[in-house]
Amino acid sequence: MTHLSRRALLAAAGATLALPALAQSWPSGPVRIVVPFPPGGSTDALSRLLQPHLQAALGQPIVVENRAGASGALGTALVARSAPDGNNWVLVFDTHAVNPALIPTIGFDTERDLTPLLLFGTAPMVLTAHRTRPWRSFAAMAEAAKARPDTLTYGTIGNGSLAHLTMALVGKAAGLQLVHVPYRGGGPLSVAAVAGEVDMPIATRPAIGVHIDSGALMPLAQTGATRSPSMPDIPTLVESGVPGIDARAFWGFLGPAGLPAAIRQRMEAALRSALAIPEVRARVIGLGIDLDPQGEAVFGPFLSAQIATWGRVVRDNAIRPD
Known part of the structure; x- marks a missing residue:
């Protein structure tokens, strides 16, 4: 064995032995979780729900910082460009998978510059009809839409949102010509939905579920391939005669690329421990999330598939951001 190869082996062995020590020494100061949306949304609520439990597990202050803009891309960029020291993380929503195609000048590589930790x-979205409209099923709505093309409206949280892209697929698959009405976020959509401004609001249950429960909105179909456990009585689009639709919002936790394994493992363990607390689990499910924590081995391929799927829809329909 040459002197050089012995030195390389010793260095590698030292690095391996240093991993547990690194996990114990990290973090040595405050840890930031970037929420790339305004306060009040599901990503903000989830981050603040986890915050005290992560703080107790890691022994350092956990700072939740809202950095909104560009459908979550601005805040995510801060983390993508940060040092891989475990001090900066981001909690994303499904717009994360759409942004690469929707915003060509995003400024970072969504797959290469980030570590998809957990x-x-x-959660599927729910296509609803205002209670003043006559349809009580997707089939009845589709019949009315075919009789009067380009007159029925659907409302979403914004142009290029997952709901918008999903309805573009639905329109093509079911032969419907519907009119898209984009709002600037879940709050404005919720207000418009209950007021009956649009025929069919479509969003996740956290955004419009209260109006479904009150009877102001009538659920027509959910957008997942299978029925959500939180909405077992609402049929899927596939069951309603629209094949090939599996559109689900998702919530994920990412850090910058190049994070040491010890830091990844300790943060993931802290997150999983927090989610295992019965009160935390119940509140996360209460947000409308079908909780099923999956690590990098699952989250990475899932994210790549989402980016490919929705990027293709953006390009095929020439969708542009607001």
């Missing part, structure tokens, strides 16, 4: 879970 997928918290997913």
Whole structure:
């Protein structure tokens, strides 16, 4: 064995032995979780729910910082460009998978510049009709839409949102010509939905579920391939005669690329421990998330598939951001 190869082996062995020590020494100061949306949304609520438990597990202050803009891309860029020292993380929503195609000048590589640490879970969207409209099923709505093309409206949280892209697929698959009405976020959509401004609001249950429960909105179909445990009585689009649709919002936790394994493992363990607390689990499910924590081995391929799927829809329909 040459002197050089012995030195390389010793260095590698030293690095391996240093991993547990690194996990114990990190973090040595405050840890930031960037929420790339305004306060009040599901990503903000989830981050603040986890914050005290992560703080107790890691022994350092956990700072939740809202950095909104560009459908979550601005805040995510801060983390993508940060040093891989474990001090900066981001909690993303499904716009994360759409942004690469929707915003060509995003300024970072969504797959190469970030570490997909943990997928918290997913949730289908719900296509609804205002109670003043006569349809009580997707089939009845589709019949009315075919009789009067380009007159029925659907509302979403914004142009290029997952709901918008999903309805573009639905329109093509079911032969419907519907009119898209984009709002600037879940709050404005919720207000418009209950007021009956649009025929069919479509969003996740956290955004419009209260109006479904009150009877102001009538659920027509959910967008997952299978029925969500939180909405077992609402049929899927596939069951309603629209094949090939599996559109689910998702919530995920990412850090910059190049994070040492010890830091990844300790943060993931802290997140999983927090999610295992019965009160925390119940509140996460209460947000409308079908909680099913999955690590990098699952989250990475899932994210790549989402980016490919929705990027293709953006390009095929020439969708542009607001």
